[in-house]
Amino acid sequence: MLLLPGQIGVIFIDQDNFKTVNDTKGHDAGDKCLEEVARIIGSVVLHKGRLYRYASGDEFMVVLPNVNESEAAATAERIRKAIELQNVGGSVPVTASIGVIVAAEKVYGSAEEILKAADEEMYKSKQKKNAVSLAARG
DSSP states (O other): OOOOTTEEEEEEEEEETHHHHHHHHOHHHHHHHHHHHHHHHHHHHTTTOEEEEETTTTEEEEEEESOOHHHHHHHHHHHHHHHHHHTTTTTSOOEEEEEEEEEEHHHHSSHHHHHHHHHHHHHHHHHHSSOEEEOOOO
16 A cells, blocks of 8 residues: 555554453552553554553553555554563453554544544454454545
8 A cells, every 4th residue: 555645643542441451450450450451552663653641541542644554554463463472461361352443643533533434443342352353444
């Protein structure tokens, strides 16, 4: 796929079973889980993009400038595998449901629309758990 000027990838990450960590092990364990997931994601996207915590929950967002769909999907899959392998929840298996979109802002009209599309893809993954969903090009 050709790389278009201004094309960005947005990876929206939600932790599967994070609420169970908080509810059964307490908020300190939940905080440690969040910190470890952030460290893992940050190590995967180092020098490739920017990591953000979305709102104040257990969701994260990664913005990758100048990527195509296969690069963004491969990055998302590396994030998913790394979280799964690190066993951040201890006895509670914490994994990641991830949505990916690659778009030019002019196609979507605004950054909010791009984020909404990535969030919708994440919900598709959430139905399966521990999965990556890439938005189909319209």
